[in-house]
Amino acid sequence: MKKLLELIDKKKKICAGIMTGTSVDAVDIAIIEVEGAGLNLRFSLLGFYEHPIDQTLKKLILKNSIKQTSNVEEICKLNFVLPRLYAEALENACHVNNLKITDIDLIGSHGQTIQHLPGKQLLCGYNAQSTLQIGDPSVLAKLTGVVTIGNFRAGDVALGGEGAPLVPFFDYLVFRSETKNRLLLNIGGIANITLIKARATVNEVRAFDVGPGNMLIDFLADRFFNKRYDEDGLIAKKGKLNIALFDAIKDKDNFVEALPPKTTGREHYGENFLDELLEKFPGILPEDWIRTVTYYTAFAIYRNYEKFILPYIKVDELLVSGGGANNKFLFSSLKELFFNLKVKKIKDKKVQADSKEAICFAILANETIAGNPTNIPNVTGALRPTILGEICLP
């Protein structure tokens, strides 16, 4: 408790953010130096580190993320094994950045989502809206000797929110401008946007998923070319737009036109999304497929802007981040569509796709210690702003 009280008063802190995503590819660790909080926050990235996850462990996590193959014994064990992995990863992250674990003042640990059920549903007469991140933060605190904040999503879900997205708060701290209305676009597997008006208060921030990001493109690159993705958009560049296919995708996809706030994922844009169309359009060349789907991805982003933002506010800048920003064809398609706006790629290392979420949870932990709410009710749907995270002493 003494450690916590000292931490509250400490001016400059070194915080580590730890994140494992639903794809369970790696433990992402960001180490930042931070001063202040809220709109007075200043921080710099000291290091970013990706720690490998053993394939057997990955398989076991994915097995326990699915109703049919999960069980309480393995979930119980994984909840304690993951903090051991995180602690090991943090040791390494410190090492490669010439830090010692004792230099770390605070950890923000997202944990591993193995279930996310934010929709309204009943269980035995009770509201059973819920989410489950494992990798117990108090275990991590004991193993590392560092005050740890974890379980960030539960508090928002408890108050009727979706528990996601939480990154918009971070975007707000970093990109809020005194003069410009900014639209942030992050292109990961799914594409999402965050609108931050000039001089916005936190509750004026809007954020929602808009449609596919790299997910459909990656699926086709794998299927046709056995590639993980279309590097630099070179395949799309070679192909031609097929209007019939474009229209068929548009007709099939009911998410893009849906009213925000909205979220989507692999359950909608996963492997099954294109299956029917692949059967229906057997004669289209692979590069035409990829060009058309890439253009559709850009269109879906624009369409959300056109329908839900343009009528209400004049945006000054579109700032693009995420792996999809490196797809040159996708990026130029966006420039074409958003010809009225300044379209820029975010180059600041602090907020690039790879490290962004890990940095975000380090920042959210710092805000928890400062006593600041970090959910945005207008974004998550929660009843009220609330301080997120559980505080675990070493």
Place this chain on the structure above:
Amino acid sequence: MKKLLELIDKKKKICAGIMTGTSVDAVDIAIIEVEGAGLNLRFSLLGFYEHPIDQTLKKLILKNSIKQTSNVEEICKLNFVLPRLYAEALENACHVNNLKITDIDLIGSHGQTIQHLPGKQLLCGYNAQSTLQIGDPSVLAKLTGVVTIGNFRAGDVALGGEGAPLVPFFDYLVFRSETKNRLLLNIGGIANITLIKARATVNEVRAFDVGPGNMLIDFLADRFFNKRYDEDGLIAKKGKLNIALFDAIKDKDNFVEALPPKTTGREHYGENFLDELLEKFPGILPEDWIRTVTYYTAFAIYRNYEKFILPYIKVDELLVSGGGANNKFLFSSLKELFFNLKVKKIKDKKVQADSKEAICFAILANETIAGNPTNIPNVTGALRPTILGEICLP
């Protein structure tokens, strides 16, 4: 955070302890007024309340406590549904005690254990010693508006401990004497003892399970008489001791002679324990069965004392609590066996069996806020004393 800092400085606090046991019979709530902490602790019980648990919910919890029938989706939902039940129970507990929920300063919530795997085991090369209590404390904090401490066992298990028992710390605060060496005996389903020497430091406390409490007696009362238990020990009183059966139980039971620290439970003394003997001794009268098993229960307690305590320390008092203390035959058997000691039933309402665990977790939450470690390494086997519990802000 402001609420937490105010709480740390507050002299008198009203704390609620919330507990659901592995039998999932009821939500037990104790409301106490507390001042100070550690050996300066003073507290009084304001009210104790048992809140019913719906049978469907109980079944679902038990289903998800078993590897074969559990799944991540139901565990995820239950983790959010249980805090709703706890919040409702706390509302009622406040109401019947003429309190408002806003009078409560702090909640200590044990949660619902659905898995406890404290034995050393590996998973993907990592130590997978673990325990799982559901009923997310941060959800409870958001629903009640009260600072909540939960997940008490994880920190001890993270440090190599069994995560149990935690009640000995509470016993230490309440029963430590300046002049007397005290042995506490609690007779629940399982019987356990806690040794607190005169002027003991916390790390001199010893505690371990000694053998069956009411578990075997209740099993026979149900089987032969369709009763939940042998009220006042009246059935045992009518029966006769069967020496052959007594010896057979003694031979079968390897737990009693095992070296402490040790813990046991339904996996050892459950339904299967007597099955073989019931076949082997078909002619014994039901009341003789119950007398013999009751006497064996008393003997097992004495045997642990004789073997593990008597040679090392002169105990002044044996203080008996738990439902088993009401079994007059069991109690008089103990008096016979421990004829050299003063054997007393604990009558203080604050530490009676029913309410004890719930009170204990209210006290443990208060100690967490005071920054005091509450695990006892010599009892749990942990590497070091540590502050237990995760702090959740409303």
